[in-house]
Amino acid sequence: MNYFIGLDSGGTFMKAGLYDSAGELHGLAKVSASVITEKPGWVERNLDHLWSDACSAINNLLDTTDICPTKIKGISISAQGKGVYLIDKKGDNLRNGILSSDSRSLSIVKQWHQEGLNTEIYPTTKQTLWTGHPVSIMRWLKEHEPDNYKNVGAIFMAHDYLRYRLTGSVHAELTNMSESNFFNAQTSDYDKNLLSMFGIEEMWEALPPIIASDNLAGYITDEAALKTRLAPGTPVYGGLFDVVSTALCSGINADNEKLNYVMGTWSVTSGITDKVTQEEYNFVYGYHAIANQYIVHEASPTSASNYEWFCRYFGDENAFDHDTIAKEVTEVIDEEHDVLFVPFLYGSNQGLGLRSGFYGLQSHHTRGDLVKAVWEGILFCHNLHLNRMKHRFPNTDVLRVTGGPTASDVWMQMLANVTGMKVEIPNVQETGALGAATIAMVGAGDYADVVSAISHFESDVRHFEPQLSKKHYYQKKYARYQKLVTLFKAMEESKDAE
Incomplete structure (x- = not known):
């Protein structure tokens, strides 16, 4: 039996999973991933700490199993x-990594929108413009850190950097780079004209060669082997954007018209298609790990990370027993619950620069009231993305949901009630790690392609049907939530006008 490691680098944890060729999990390890937020809107990560987290996760994984590292035939991220x-330019870390939830480039992106650049680039990139894109961040660095900007040797995303530390090879992976705004969706390559439009043409030489998800990127170096305890020479494959990884493991495809909800740091709604169409709304199209297919998705950093923040600041982790919390939420009477929460702690999906907040709090409200408001606010943000995606995938009637909140039956029933759609929860542990391991299996030749691999993996599915008795309550609550967001927009606009 061959074994493979899938490394999952997320916003909260670094995880490493060990799988055999049948997709069976033989071990899992995770390490908390810290972020640095020294200034408002800044979200950074120390690159040495990122690498250390990856090494720790792999070491901890190997400690949980008696599988010899020489039996591990590949790793991907x-x-x-x-x-x-x-x-x-010497190959050393230049500065802290800047995460996609960072918003320091807000004024730049607002200016680009005012100039119509977002509309101008869309036919070429099939992407929107926002603060977390590499092009936005690089333009900010040019204006605010010119010395660092001049010394850039290579522009990576997270898995590219980790792969570089494992192998010493410089590459950029296709599914992620296809959504960078460096990338021309028509030519499937970088586009110099795009860099000129963003005013960062000096970065042309810093763009790494692009490789596909299952391409061999290099081998574990002797130095990386000492840090990870993996065997020197273990193959390392391209990897994939975590949204693509989750979509693969959720079981959605271009034929079944199901959509994937990801509930994690980001609210993500994804669908798979083999056609790029022009709609009234500019949908984001990225390259899928399956040849000649695209992943279409709506996303914003408005999901479960908002609840994690609530738990962190309103009680220590042990105080938030999730079974107890679920019971407290169910004890709140819907018709008497008038607390609203707007989950824009890390970004907004209804306007640049909007803030988060509760509305309607009074002294009689309980923790159950607050948690219910947080859960509902997160679902309402997801619902905005879903309503847009229904225009692109009008026959959708099932949501395949992945992420930490799927452990809560109460929350998942709320999701079914808010959307009025059937909710399915595939019993797949760690979709990010499994997706990455699957790519390594294909790269190593255990499967001909990703579709063949996924079809061999079996998983049960939990089902939640919408309760029609809750429809009126959530229609009214969602309308009130939207009115509150409109007021938040007015507040932001008045601040900008001052």
Whole structure:
């Protein structure tokens, strides 16, 4: 039996999973991933700490199993997309990595929108413009850190950087780079004209060669082997954008018209298609790990990370027993619940620069009231993306949901009630790690392609049907939530006008 490691670099944890060729999990390890937020809107990560977290996760994984490292035939990485992780011209770390949830480039992106640049680039990139894109961050660096900007040797995203530390090879992986705004969706390559439009044409030489997800990127170096305890020479494959990884493992495809909800740091709604169409709304199209297919998705950093923040600041981790919390939420009477929460702690999906907040709090409200408001606010943000995606995938009637909140039956029933759609929860542990390991299996030749691999993996599915008795309550609550967001927009606009 061959074994493979899938490394999942997320916003909260670094995870490493060991799988056999049948997709069976033989061990899992995770390490908390810290971020640095020294200034408002800044979200960074120390690159040495990122590498150390990866090494720790792999070491801890090997400690949980008696599988000899020489039996591990490949490793690949699934990671958050966007952001930038830079090395200098000597190949050393240049500065902290900047995550996709960073918003320091807000004024630049607002200016680009005012100039109509977002509309101008869309036919070429099939992407929107926002603060977490590499192009936005690189333009900010040019204006605010010119010395660092001049010394950029290579522009990576998270999995590119980790792969570089494992192999010493400089590459950029296709599914992630296809959503960078460096990339021309028509030619499937970088586009110098795009860099000129963003005013960062000096970065042309810093763009790494592009490789596909299952391409061999290099081998574990002797130095990396000492840090990870993996065997020197173990093959390392391209990897993939974590949204793509989750979509693969959720079981959605271009034929079944199901959509994937990812509930994690980001609210993500994804669909798979083999056609790029022109709609009234500019949908984001990225390259899928399956040849000649695209992943279409709506996303914003408005999901479960908002609840994690609530738990962190309103009680220590042990105080938030999730079974107890679920019971407290169910005890709140819907018709008497008038607390609203707007989950824009890390970004907004209804306007640049909008802030988060509760509305309607009074002294009689309980923790159950607050948690219910947080859960509902997160679902309402997801619902905005879903309503847009229904225009692109009008026959959708099932949501395949992945992420930490799927452990809560109460929350998942709320999701079914908010959307009025059937909710399915595939019993797949760690979709990011499994997706990455699957790519390694294909790269190593255990499967001919990703579709063949995924079809061999079996998983049960939990089902939640919408309760029609809750429809009126959530229609009213969602309308009130939207009115509150409109007021938040007015507040932001008045601040900008001052």
